[in-house]
Amino acid sequence: MDIQTIENLEKSILTLENKEARIYFFVQDTKGNAKASIRYIYDFAMVLKNKGYNPIMLHEQSDYTSTQSWAGEKYLDLPHQPIEGGNLAVRPEDLLVIPEIFAFVMEQVKNLPCGKVVLTQAYDHIFETLQPGVSWADYGFLKCITTSENLKKYISVFMKNCSIDVVEPKISEVFTEQEAPAKPIVCVHSREQRDGINLIKQFYLRFPQYRWITFRDMRGLSESDFSKSLKDSFVSVWIDPTSSWGSFPLESMKSGVPVIGLVPNMVPSWMDEKNGVWVQKQGEMLDVIADFVLNWLEDNITDELYRLGSETAEQFCDEVKFENQVLESINGIFEARLQNFKSQLESHKETV
Numbered sequence: 001m002d003i004q005t006i007e008n009l010e011k012s013i014l015t016l017e018n019k020e021a022r023i024y025f026f027v028q029d030t031k032g033n034a035k036a037s038i039r040y041i042y043d044f045a046m047v048l049k050n051k052g053y054n055p056i057m058l059h060e061q062s063d064y065t066s067t068q069s070w071a072g073e074k075y076l077d078l079p080h081q082p083i084e085g086g087n088l089a090v091r092p093e094d095l096l097v098i099p100e101i102f103a104f105v106m107e108q109v110k111n112l113p114c115g116k117v118v119l120t121q122a123y124d125h126i127f128e129t130l131q132p133g134v135s136w137a138d139y140g141f142l143k144c145i146t147t148s149e150n151l152k153k154y155i156s157v158f159m160k161n162c163s164i165d166v167v168e169p170k171i172s173e174v175f176t177e178q179e180a181p182a183k184p185i186v187c188v189h190s191r192e193q194r195d196g197i198n199l200i201k202q203f204y205l206r207f208p209q210y211r212w213i214t215f216r217d218m219r220g221l222s223e224s225d226f227s228k229s230l231k232d233s234f235v236s237v238w239i240d241p242t243s244s245w246g247s248f249p250l251e252s253m254k255s256g257v258p259v260i261g262l263v264p265n266m267v268p269s270w271m272d273e274k275n276g277v278w279v280q281k282q283g284e285m286l287d288v289i290a291d292f293v294l295n296w297l298e299d300n301i302t303d304e305l306y307r308l309g310s311e312t313a314e315q316f317c318d319e320v321k322f323e324n325q326v327l328e329s330i331n332g333i334f335e336a337r338l339q340n341f342k343s344q345l346e347s348h349k350e351t352v
Helices: 001-016 036-050 103-108 149-158 193-207 222-230 249-254 282-297 303-314 319-351
Strands: 022-026 054-059 080-082 095-100 115-120 143-146 163-166 185-190 214-218 236-241 258-262 277-279
Touching: 001 319, 022 036, 036 095, 036 319, 080 185, 095 319, 115 319, 143 149, 149 163, 163 319, 185 193, 185 222, 193 214, 193 236, 193 282, 222 249, 236 249, 236 282, 249 258, 249 303, 258 282, 277 282
Parallel strands: 022 054, 022 095, 054 080, 095 115, 115 143, 143 163, 185 214, 185 236, 236 258, 258 277
Antiparallel strands: none
């Protein structure tokens, strides 16, 4: 038995050293709709593939909808595999990465021999599918990757046995500065679709003199169309009280579009009082938008708002920084696992 165990450990060590271990990323099927949280996972996996690792996108059903409809050909080189039918075979050296909302999946895989990592982007989803009194550690997930220092602090309060790395999202290269003058278009993005729709209806009733202004709901657009819509607009409106990051306002800023946004409960570290028009209460947004429209028509929007927004967004456009954070986290995880296998190997050799 020990001889076989030694051979298995040696094989696992060699697999890790050659970067042949599989890294399974469990992803939600967005049914062809662009979603920033899914794009983050794909960007993460693409870095690993480009650096010689072996990522595989894991999904529930075999009829998973390709990302090509919203991301073009950017992620087509990433292999995909369904878990439908229970045909997932993992080795001890493999790594399974599960988003925080899929605690039921964590429970299903708790007995698998591979490494396990929680990928957390939304604090309000952490406890949604967890059983009361159960932590990630109970399912064998002792490592977490998240998107901000604020979210890391929040997680550490509840998941005390979990070590946490921060890998900040990057803004897609498709978002670029406006080249033509902005049109009378307001782009609206909200966590709950009804919040955006209600705001549009309320604005037209409250300020009928501005009915010639076009409000555009940004749901259901491809990444390319999303970017084009932003470039056309003179302001964007963001309503997401439970956000811990804020991809949409940063994408707006990168496009040269000022943001009117509801300050979320977990204030993003990049947000300050000068790089956007931030509103504390959702009920105040209609008046703030109307004031902004008037100032825009009278050419009274300060250049500082555009400049500081652009400078803020630029912090998250660094591809090298993103790559380094991804590799630092994954390399650290695999190095720890490699040392663990080597320690096991030495212990077993001593007993032979």
